[in-house]
Amino acid sequence: MREQPPYLRIVDALQQRIASGQWAPGDRLPSRSHLAQEFSVGDNVVRRAQELLISQGILEGRAGSGTYVAEPRQRLRLVRSQAREERGASPFQADMAGLGKRGSWESHTEAKVPAPAEIATRIGIAEGDLCVRTTYEYFANGKPVQLSTSWEPYALTAGTVVLLPEGGPHAGAGVVNRMAEIGITVSHVVEQPEPRHVTDEEASLLGIQRGSLVTHIRRTYFSTEGRPVETADIVVPASLCELVYEVPINS
Template sequence: MVDPAPYLVIAEELRGRIVGGEFAPGDRLPSVAELGRAHGVAPSVGARAYGVLVEDGLVISRHGAGHYVRGQEAPALLVRRSKRRPEDSPFAEGAAEQGAVGTWRHESSTAAADAAVAARLEIVEGDPVMQTDYVYLADDKPVQLARSWEPIALTGASLIVLPEAGPYAGVGVAARMRVIGVDVGEAVERVRARGATRAEASALGVNPSAPVLFVERTYFDQSNGRPVETADVVMRGDRWVAEYGRRPARS
């Protein structure tokens, strides 16, 4: 009889410890390095063991923060509502309205627009764009990702060129674009459901292929109809409900 692979042995040991109550929901589990030392194997073997438990829905992986026992409680839902002229970050405003603290991590860099981004921004493929990647957190838990692109030809000569740096950092697309005389109005969005990629699942702390809401969002200059910013937004399907339309005030 062939012995099971070491990563499967480690996975089953961890499963037993979790099911047996040694680790409670929300507890941080040993690091892959600690597993490697305990079992005399390379850290990559521990990583594969955790991969099994993540696939089984017993463990969640948090990018840069380790592995945790998945809780059984249903997370509180966040409602995403359309805002016609958000002056600050729509995410921060929406989270605050629902009693949560909205924060985000970000990283910006210049890039060459690929064919898809160029088509959405109506620029030439290869034109320089400012690309910004975001991880949004509600009460310190990741709930949303985004990647945005803005044409350098539009913003490059202004202090708004970096969305999250300088005097206009974090104020939202509408307020930033107004600095250079562009009125963007309400964003145009296309929304669909799909499964999370492995990278998205890791960043959001969900299982691979877990349902997410995917939003393709574009802001346009209201004076000439030209797109000035486009973004891909990925939201945890178990945390978000999208709500459209506005109820009239009751008399």
């Protein structure tokens, strides 16, 4: 019989300690180096085991503090749906309200940021052309659950009342409704999700362990003429949220 990988052996051992009550919810685990010495493995083996348990919601990482047994809770359900965008309200707030939680966010906008090569390709402009960049941190009952960085071509909204996504009379109205205010109809959105490990900066903002798994969504909105009007990088931690896609069927 094929031998079990070392990290799965650590996973089983940690789960048994939690199930037996040796470690209760909220307890801090011994340091990674301590566990590595106890199980006679390298630090990376322990890290991989902890990452798997964090992704399953059994453990949680706290930036600068360590790894803890997670309090029992359901992962937040985030619905990705163009139909929800068109209803006008914030889809994130609607998701949180449906779960009995208060959804909120903080944002920071810079109005003239040169477009990096990848972003320029995604929104159909030249590298270095100016963009409006807005970074977001989303919260459920005050706890961070999602990050996003949005880019819009500066030339598209310059001089209009919707230049700043979170400022002016249409602050927080969303891409679809803001673009409608300047005569642009958004017809569809394309999303490309893929798993990856969190960056150190993202881990700190989300309060999860370094190296944890996240879903990185590259989202781009298009007008009826096929022009990209906004693109964003959305980061959702696997241990905190589950993504559900709602796809309309035209009869």
